Amino acid sequence: MTTTHRGSTGVSGHTEPQFAGVREAFESNLRNGDDFGASVAVYRHGRLVVDLWGGERDESGMPYPQDALHVGYSVTKGVMGLVLAHLVDTGQVDLDAPVSRYWPEFAAAGKGDIRVRELASHQAGLSAFEEPVTASDLADWDGCVKRLAAQAPAWPPGERHGYHPLTLGYLVGEVIRRATGRTVGTLLRERFDPDGTLQAWIGLPTEHADRVVRYRPAAPTPGIGACMAVADATADSATRAAFHNPEISADLFADPALWVPEIPAGNGVFDARSLARLYSSAVDGPLRSISMTAVDKVRREVVHGPDEVLADQPTRFGTVFALSSPRQPMLGPGSFGADGLGGHIAFAHPESGIAFAFLTTRAVLDPTPHTRLWRLLSAVAAAL
Template sequence: MTGEVYGHTEPEFAGVREAFESNLRCGDDLGASVAVFRYGRPVVDLWGGERDDSGAPYPRDALHVGYSVTKGVMGLVLASLVDTGEVDLDAPVSAYWPEFAAAGKSGVLVRELASHQAGLSAFEQPVTVADLADWDGCAGRLAAQAPAWTPGGRHGYHPLTLGYLVGEVVRRAAGRTVGSLLRERFDPDGTLQAWIGLPGEHAARVVPYRPGSPTPGIGACLAAADATEGSATRAAFHNPGISADLFADPALWAPEIPAANGVFDARSLARLYSSVVDGPLRSISSRTVDTVRRELAHGPDAVLVDQPTRFGTVFGLSCPRQPMLGPGSFGADGLGGHLAFAHPESGVAFAFLTTRAVLDPTPHTRLWRLLSAVAAAL
């Protein structure tokens, strides 16, 4: 066992604690937190293991850079605008963002843009890490860029660009950024530990991510594609280079990069996803939930070496690569193993954050244990 386990589980979810302890005991995890809400009520809140290589205990108030878990939080913000009628998913992107119509993109719909179908999975021009903090510069590049494939004709994961694309639609429609709307619409009492654009006073609470190496199989295949000049994978992940180390620099936590640099704790992520589940925390209607989790793209992914991925509006949907709690589940996973999602049919909102990056497609054995325990409790 690497460190102690702390927190609370309701009696029927005791198996989740056993699974969490097993992950630490066998070395699948080094330090982590997991939270489950059911119908808006917390039923699991666990943390434990080690904070970092020093062996210091993982603290209750630990924060993590969420990587692509951030996309799901951006999806909740977009869903709130859909719910109020401020964004029409069937409208062309150019109705909100006129400059986007350049280079033959005038017919691209918001739905297509938000489901990895727009053909803008990589920046065409060179982009540095410092450039990621230049919102207008990144959005402007993408607006001027021609798509790499016919929008709507196929899909390919947009690891960084999705945040600027969806985020600019949000900004144009609502007059405020994704990070601002997250605080305004989901944190009325100011207690949520979730930011896209982290205030500096919380930086010391962010725990480091310990990167791993890809294992044989799809992880190695992805690594090979990532190293191949001219591949869609390399273009998407190497301009600039995306790795578990990229957001280790606190200077990249402060700007808004809503595909990748959100900072969260697990209990706040589960609380956020409770906004789409029946109960006292619900703020987004079931009508809108069904709209954003409707399948828009499914099949071989042009960026992720033809792995079969499945997307709704921003959110990843349940599929063999990331089953979550089965049909109806929707959310987002993050580089190395983070995961947050909702399953409205069971009333579950789930979040898992870890200090050990595993650079293979999910689900890893640690997630299988946790999700199996949640399913058994249901």
């Protein structure tokens, strides 16, 4: 039995009784101002057990709609990771092969020995474009991948790691394109959405643009993230290079023209229930389409420790996916997924059968984890 109604906080949707605490946490976030408008979805073993949305769409005070879509920012990386995991499963991509096997031009500037797994775990030293790049340049796939193929690494590949906020999508995406002849967005539709019902795109059809809700900024907390702020303001730092060429902020993908091309590190457009359904492809149940063998390959820890780009946030990555860590605990060991600028997150925890997605209109730019997510995940954990 599920419960469905719209409460005083404007929350609609359903929860199975076991997960009633998730609704209470979601309503609390809206009631106390931690969220303006948001949606959360939870699948367990392929069954939708939480599907909630509520609050306000924007400053107009209009209700947050059931069919709201969000630009996912770096949540998009996790969807790209699921596409890559599917290709690992089918044998079309070998994570231990050199990138140059698929993309010969990538071997330039001393990069011939970089393996796909190193490239996909932020170790390649290509966290920023060397040449100046504008936001509109991001729509030029061929131009971006040519720039990156010609670049020399900023550090010895495989020796250190640093978050690749935008370039990872072109790097991994080009390996995928060379291996299959298909783009990441095309494979997302072909491999994960045979019936055409998934509300998830990397490369949004223009007819859905009116459904996209926008971020509203939240003031940063003084003193939090100070180390990264200093690095960001330091000329020639890896942090500044990665986040200011072009400028990465909550406004980067505010232009609907940048929802149309494929930018698979940042411009995917999703609803929460579709994101959770996508991660259910890696969990036992009727939606599984990626074997546990492949899941274990991509969620195996590759790097963990100081991050050259996220200066005050040690990071832990598998292949593409972020793994459970103090920075983003998810549901603990075994969890893998991706969070996005401002507070979005989606992940799977196969051990509990959970696939989780949360999307929000309130952009909190402090380092994670945020209080609102703690509430939601604590409620999920309690239900289990």
